[in-house]
Amino acid sequence: MITCQGKSVFSGVAIGKIFVYKKAENTVEKYQIEDPAAEFERFKAAQAKAITQLQALYEKTCKDIGEEEAMIFEMHQQLLEDLDYVESIQGIIENDKLNAEYAVFVTAEQFAAMFIAMNDEYMSGRAVDVKDVSERVISILNGSQVSAEAMPEPVIILAEDLAPSETVQFEKDKLLAFVTQKGSANSHTAILARMMNLPSLVTTDIELNMEYHDKMAIVDGFTGKIYIEPDEVTMAEMKEKQKRAEERRRMLQTLKGLPTVTKSGKHVHLYANIGGVEDVDAVLENDCEGIGLFRSEFLYLGREDYPSEEEQFEAYKTVISRMAGKKVIIRTLDIGADKQADYFNIAKEENPALGFRAIRICLERVDMFKTQLRAIYRASAYGKASIMFPMIISVSEIIRIKEIVEEVKEELRQNDIPFGDVELGIMVETPAAVMISDQLAAEVEFFSIGTNDLTQYTLAIDRQNQALEPFYDAHHDAVLRMIQKTIENAHAHGAWCGICGELGADMELTRRFVQMGIDELSVSPPFTLELRKKIREID
Amino acid sequence: MKEIKYVVTDPLGIHARPAGLIVKMAAGYKSAITIDNGAKKADAKRIMAVMSMGIKQGQEITVTVDGEDEDVAAPAIETFLKENC
Numbered sequence: 042m043i044t045c046q047g048k049s050v051f052s053g054v055a056i057g058k059i060f061v062y063k064k065a066e067n068t069v070e071k072y073q074i075e076d077p078a079a080e081f082e083r084f085k086a087a088q089a090k091a092i093t094q095l096q097a098l099y100e101k102t103c104k105d106i107g108e109e110e111a112m113i114f115e116m117h118q119q120l121l122e123d124l125d126y127v128e129s130i131q132g133i134i135e136n137d138k139l140n141a142e143y144a145v146f147v148t149a150e151q152f153a154a155m156f157i158a159m160n161d162e163y164m165s166g167r168a169v170d171v172k173d174v175s176e177r178v179i180s181i182l183n184g185s186q187v188s189a190e191a192m193p194e195p196v197i198i199l200a201e202d203l204a205p206s207e208t209v210q211f212e213k214d215k216l217l218a219f220v221t222q223k224g225s226a227n228s229h230t231a232i233l234a235r236m237m238n239l240p241s242l243v244t245t246d247i248e249l250n251m252e253y254h255d256k257m258a259i260v261d262g263f264t265g266k267i268y269i270e271p272d273e274v275t276m277a278e279m280k281e282k283q284k285r286a287e288e289r290r291r292m293l294q295t296l297k298g299l300p301t302v303t304k305s306g307k308h309v310h311l312y313a314n315i316g317g318v319e320d321v322d323a324v325l326e327n328d329c330e331g332i333g334l335f336r337s338e339f340l341y342l343g344r345e346d347y348p349s350e351e352e353q354f355e356a357y358k359t360v361i362s363r364m365a366g367k368k369v370i371i372r373t374l375d376i377g378a379d380k381q382a383d384y385f386n387i388a389k390e391e392n393p394a395l396g397f398r399a400i401r402i403c404l405e406r407v408d409m410f411k412t413q414l415r416a417i418y419r420a421s422a423y424g425k426a427s428i429m430f431p432m433i434i435s436v437s438e439i440i441r442i443k444e445i446v447e448e449v450k451e452e453l454r455q456n457d458i459p460f461g462d463v464e465l466g467i468m469v470e471t472p473a474a475v476m477i478s479d480q481l482a483a484e485v486e487f488f489s490i491g492t493n494d495l496t497q498y499t500l501a502i503d504r505q506n507q508a509l510e511p512f513y514d515a516h517h518d519a520v521l522r523m524i525q526k527t528i529e530n531a532h533a534h535g536a537w538c539g540i541c542g543e544l545g546a547d548m549e550l551t552r553r554f555v556q557m558g559i560d561e562l563s564v565s566p567p568f569t570l571e572l573r574k575k576i577r578e579i580d
Numbered sequence: 581m582k583e584i585k586y587v588v589t590d591p592l593g594i595h596a597r598p599a600g601l602i603v604k605m606a607a608g609y610k611s612a613i614t615i616d617n618g619a620k621k622a623d624a625k626r627i628m629a630v631m632s633m634g635i636k637q638g639q640e641i642t643v644t645v646d647g648e649d650e651d652v653a654a655p656a657i658e659t660f661l662k663e664n665c
Contacts, residue, residue, distance in 0.1 A: 119604065124626050156632065
């Protein structure tokens with residue numbers, strides 16, 4: 042039995058086999074080969090395998106999503122079979138007597154450069170396709186590939202770190218836990234793990250050893266430990282622990298249907314944070330009173346092109362209809378920083394957290410912003426929708442947003458498309474917004490404090506940088522005073538104020554937030570009942 | 581040898597998806613099939629080459645079909661262009 046220690050981001054116990062998830066090696070070796078014919082055969086075998094995988098991905102996508110979305114994988118197969126592409130690789134192997142990995146790498150770079158040189162935003166995006174399929178072949182060649190689509194049964198994912206676009210590609214019913222070497226309690230993998238109710242560990246001192254692949258393991262989300270090939274005693278102990286955790290979960294179920302009020306009768310709205318349509322089940326399951334944060338960027342991630350208005354409308358409409366008259370607060374696109382999609386073609390930034398992201402992208406790319414707003418307004422006819430805007434720093438941004446919103450509404454009216462009464466609010470997640478929260482509150486109907494970014498910007502601590510953990514204090518007085526000031530200014534100017542960041546679920550602070558006068562807490566669905574219990578115990 | 585002239589109407593031009601469909605279709609015929617937009621020429625069976633032409637909306641392209649099955653291939657390609665590009 043091997044025991045490793047990490048930092049737990051969600052409690053619970055998961056028992057199952059390990060799946061080692063490795064990204065394709067970034068460094069491609071270059072070396073001379075003796076037998077070009079054999080080397081080219083090695084390439085042909087890897088190419089055939091990659092095409093089979095892409096075909097499987099095509100079929101899976103056809104079945105799960107639709108043929109339209111699946112076609113990209115058919116195009117990817119064609120790229121791999123392209124004669125110019127193959128001839129280039131063959132040339133490098135045969136004439137220069139270099140290894141197949143290197144030949145594929147150089148060829149991909151050349152074709153990618155050709156697409157980028159076309160000076161056409163759409164076509165330069167195809168450079169990504171060429172590199173993507175080439176990386177697949179390279180990882181087959183150098184044996185580093187374990188593809189995400191090959192998971193036969195629910196597994197514990199072991200990875201160095203996971204980007205949001207990687208996390209979303211896993212099928213939710215095939216996941217038992219995430220265990221990562223890097224990451225932090227605030228990383229998006231951690232947020233997703235909580236969302237999906239998966240006991241998970243970050244900053245784990247575990248090797249990314251291929252020998253662990255398929256081995257039985259236990260993740261203990263209470264202690265942050267992972268046991269690989271556990272002995273019988275540990276297994277029995279953990280099964281017992283899993284059972285107790287399950288019982289506690291059942292006890293919390295008895296709180297369903299009860300109001301979230303303190304003993305003195307102060308009501309706190311208990312809402313849920315979600316990333317997509319598929320999370321609504323968890324929202325209803327945990328008896329959340331509304332949705333306080335619908336992270337719409339997940340509609341934009343893990344894909345090749347912008348989602349259409351129809352596609353977004355369907356997603357918003359489904360969530361709003363299923364919530365049946367309960368409030369659904371949709372946050373407009375919050376992409377940038379640690380959430381990236383290649384087709385946005387955002388230039389590489391030295392400091393993305395302080396860069397071109399969220400509302401800044403929307404206000405520069407107004408057509409894209411309007412598409413999203415139109416989709417939300419159309420969906421608002423089916424229930425109770427609210428919109429909030431991320432990364433606000435100035436009153437002028439709100440004025441501009443309201444102008445755009447008015448244009449969208451006017452267009453809808455002219456086309457006789459119905460829409461509901463939509464409450465507008467903002468995320469308060471920059472120290473700037475806190476400092477002028479009195480002015481901002483006069484312009485909007487509500488605030489939702491995004492404590493993750495607010496903490497990172499207030500403390501000047503990068504939330505992705507684990508080396509800074511010793512300096513990081515989630516309960517830093519500076520942050521708590523920011524929250525207090527925001528709530529006071531909201532109330533003084535007729536707006537309500539909630540928290541949708543991770544601090545909202547921090548039970549050690551619940552009492553304090555209630556004393557500060559917080560109106561709403563929006564948390565991952567699995568925390569709802571626990572939090573309701575806590576609030577009901579406050580005097 | 582058969583020749584088809586066609587003005588592209590798709591707002592995105594012949595982007596990745598139609599290029600993929602053209603290549604898939606061209607590969608089904610024995611004839612040599614080339615696309616010419618005046619500036620560049622490409623073998624219609626090679627996707628990288630077709631995509632790299634960067635054919636835009638409003639551009640006229642000339643497709644040349646030359647080979648034993650050109651009588652079947654040419655009309656099929658013409659219909660395809662009208663429906664998809």
